[in-house]
Amino acid sequence: MTQSGGLLSYNIWGGVSIGAGARTSSDEEHAYLLGVTLPMKRFGNISVQQTRTARAGRIQTATGISASLPVGPFRLFERFHWADTGLNGDHAGSRVTGQQLQSVAVYSPNPRVQFMYQSATQWYPGGASRVWDEVTTSLQLRRSTSLYTTTAFPRVLDPQRLRVRLTHSLGTNTTLSIEYGHLPTFQPTPVLGAERPRVLVMLRRGFGVRTPARGGQVSGRLIDEGGRPLPGALVRLGEYSTATSADGTYSFKKVPDGQYELELDKAHLPANYTGTSGTQLGVTSRTSQRIDLYAVPLNSIGGRVYIDLNGNQQFDRGEEAAGVVVGLSDRVTMTDPEGRYSFYNLAPGSYTAVIDLGRLRSDLEPVSPSEVEFQLTPDGLVPPLDFLLRVKRKPVRMQEPM
Numbered sequence: 001m002t003q004s005g006g007l008l009s010y011n012i013w014g015g016v017s018i019g020a021g022a023r024t025s026s027d028e029e030h031a032y033l034l035g036v037t038l039p040m041k042r043f044g045n046i047s048v049q050q051t052r053t054a055r056a057g058r059i060q061t062a063t064g065i066s067a068s069l070p071v072g073p074f075r076l077f078e079r080f081h082w083a084d085t086g087l088n089g090d091h092a093g094s095r096v097t098g099q100q101l102q103s104v105a106v107y108s109p110n111p112r113v114q115f116m117y118q119s120a121t122q123w124y125p126g127g128a129s130r131v132w133d134e135v136t137t138s139l140q141l142r143r144s145t146s147l148y149t150t151t152a153f154p155r156v157l158d159p160q161r162l163r164v165r166l167t168h169s170l171g172t173n174t175t176l177s178i179e180y181g182h183l184p185t186f187q188p189t190p191v192l193g194a195e196r197p198r199v200l201v202m203l204r205r206g207f208g209v210r211t212p213a214r215g216g217q218v219s220g221r222l223i224d225e226g227g228r229p230l231p232g233a234l235v236r237l238g239e240y241s242t243a244t245s246a247d248g249t250y251s252f253k254k255v256p257d258g259q260y261e262l263e264l265d266k267a268h269l270p271a272n273y274t275g276t277s278g279t280q281l282g283v284t285s286r287t288s289q290r291i292d293l294y295a296v297p298l299n300s301i302g303g304r305v306y307i308d309l310n311g312n313q314q315f316d317r318g319e320e321a322a323g324v325v326v327g328l329s330d331r332v333t334m335t336d337p338e339g340r341y342s343f344y345n346l347a348p349g350s351y352t353a354v355i356d357l358g359r360l361r362s363d364l365e366p367v368s369p370s371e372v373e374f375q376l377t378p379d380g381l382v383p384p385l386d387f388l389l390r391v392k393r394k395p396v397r398m399q400e401p402m
Contacts, residue, residue, distance in 0.1 A: 007033070019049075029055040044068040044075075060085040077104035099123045112140040117153065134161065144169035150181065173206035215254035216287030218262065222248045224273065224295050234268035235293065241265070250293075255283045264293060272298045274347060299376055301328075302342035303385035305335045305355070308367055313388065315339075321364070321389055325356035332356070348376050353385050364389045 005023030012018065021033040035049035044067065051062045066079035081100040102120040109115075116136040123129045133153040140146050145168045152161035163181025170176055179200040218237060222230045222244045229248025234241055237252045238260035244250045263278030273295040281289065305326065306319040320339035325332060328343045328351055335341045354371040367388040374382050 075106045114138045175204045177202045216283040219251040220291040222293045234265035298345040300344040301382045304339045305387045306339050307389045325359045
């Protein structure tokens with residue numbers, strides 16, 4: 001007997017998944033499966049499955065409810081299964097009901113070895129029942145090959161309950177499986193009686209299909225206060241990041257639900273820009289927000305301090321005043337040998353430039369105001385701020401000779 005079929009599973013959201021499958025065999029048996037799995041936070045999951053099998057005019061509908069629960073190093077599994085079997089045509093009212101309860105405990109001492117104990121009870125019409133107690137040992141022989149052996153418990157040497165399965169990965173999502181023995185405990189037999197061992201050879205191929213991921217979207221544009229785009233800047237949304245394109249646009253797609261901070265990474269901005277403060281926002285699967293970001297251009301101001309020796313109120317060679325301390329808000333600098341000073345990376349705003357008179361040479365005094373207020377804008381540069389000094393005039397005292 002040969003069989004062929006397929007199974008499709010889709011993760012909807014947050015661990016909730018649905019599955020559907022079909023199987024057909026050479027003896028004209030057709031089976032269809034539909035199931036759903038629901039997660040329980042920190043408590044494993046619950047699954048519901050229903051299988052409909054048709055063969056030789058007989059239809060069996062089987063329904064199963066299972067729960068999986070992690071407990072320390074173990075994982076516990078409980079499944080209840082019931083089946084209704086009927087005949088087509090004139091005998092549609094003839095039905096046989098079977099029930100099965102399965103309990104499983106799994107323990108893995110290391111990634112290559114796993115032990116699984118399972119106990120299953122099947123009830124037949126008329127009150128008869130059958131009990132399985134089995135132990136399955138799985139061993140990873142090689143990276144692509146695994147061996148599974150199932151024996152009765154505690155009669156591990158009972159040949160009637162021996163089942164052996166060898167699986168080998170052939171690559172490209174293809175697996176070869178060879179199994180010998182009796183039916184597994186989760187496959188209930190329609191009647192109570194002896195069953196013969198069988199050989200099952202199965203070639204399984206998996207196919208990955210891209211499906212659209214869900215999540216919110218946040219996009220926008222990074223510009224400066226003059227409306228100019230900034231390409232290549234790094235934008236962060238919580239733990240996610242992206243770079244702005246040539247026209248300053250950015251986009252985050254399929255963002256999971258949560259609270260995030262949208263901000264510019266100031267370490268990856270051009271040296272002549274700084275970023276504004278971040279924005280807090282909540283994202284859901286239905287979020288589609290456009291938020292434009294702004295970078296503040298940093299400008300500079302400078303000028304010269306000189307001693308106006310000839311009184312023409314303009315700088316002439318030889319009038320340089322070196323070593324004069326100039327302050328700007330919380331910054332200070334000192335004029336170079338040419339009398340020049342500069343302040344860089346200044347954000348737009350109001351400033352006051354001032355000469356530190358307490359550190360000025362005692363023989364000099366300002367001619368122009370020693371403090372100058374100015375406004376620094378994003379689009380314009382401040383003209384050079386020059387400070388004029390002069391040599392203090394010493395009073396002439398007339399004294400009669402002794």
